Amino acid sequence: MTDAETIDIDIRVNGAGRRAAVAPRLTLADFLRVTCSLTGTHLGCEHGVCGACTVLLDGEPVRACLVFAVQADRGEVTTVEGLAGPDGELSKVQAAFREHHGLQCGFCTPGFVVSVTAFLAENPKPTDEEIREALTGNLCRCTGYQGIVNAVRAAAQDTA
Ligand code: FES
Ligand code: FES
Incomplete structure (x- = not known):
């Protein structure tokens, strides 16, 4: 002190x-x-x-x-x-969210991206059910979640 x-x-x-x-x-x-x-x-x-x-x-x-x-x-x-590369290159999760319309207003997005990054590090090949389960800790008021699920699936395939 x-x-x-x-x-x-x-x-x-x-x-x-x-x-x-x-x-x-x-x-x-x-x-x-x-x-x-x-x-x-x-x-x-x-x-x-x-x-x-x-x-x-x-x-x-x-x-x-x-x-x-x-x-x-x-x-x-x-x-x-801290997730992007040193030259500003988006991480695979960030790129997948952009590519698959995993955001609208973007307010929830940092939390999703960080949570999904940790999730895929633990479970690199999740099922859709596991993806949906993993997303239950983050709330989004805009997207209806489908674009987010698609982004997580794509990021998983990209990192597999
Ligand atoms: S601001 Fe921390 S969980 Fe909502
Ligand atoms: S994109 Fe708006 S709250 Fe999720």
Whole structure:
């Protein structure tokens, strides 16, 4: 603790070290969006339901609105900004979402892309039923989900 109100943290975000003195109640989502200016992580419900804030913490998908930044201290965080290649080339999942119309307004998209990236790393050849099951943690108000399912299927075939 640097003083009564802040705690020093050191988190690797998309491969870069980020040190900050943060309030204990600061969420990881606000740390990423405000402290790190990584606004690709979206906030919808802010209570763990919509999945828009999904990021990877030590390789596992977490809802950044439900994790305090101090809980991620010394951890490795990957946000949607960290999924593209160094030259900006879209990841296979990102490219598949674009190709197969897996988004409309795009608000939910970062959460879906991060969740699907983690899902396909675990299960590279999912069935459609497994894809639909995997998507239940993310809400989309625009697409009707069919384009998203198609994108996940295509990304899986592309990575298989
Ligand atoms: S903003 Fe985190 S789950 Fe909705
Ligand atoms: S594309 Fe609009 S909420 Fe999903």
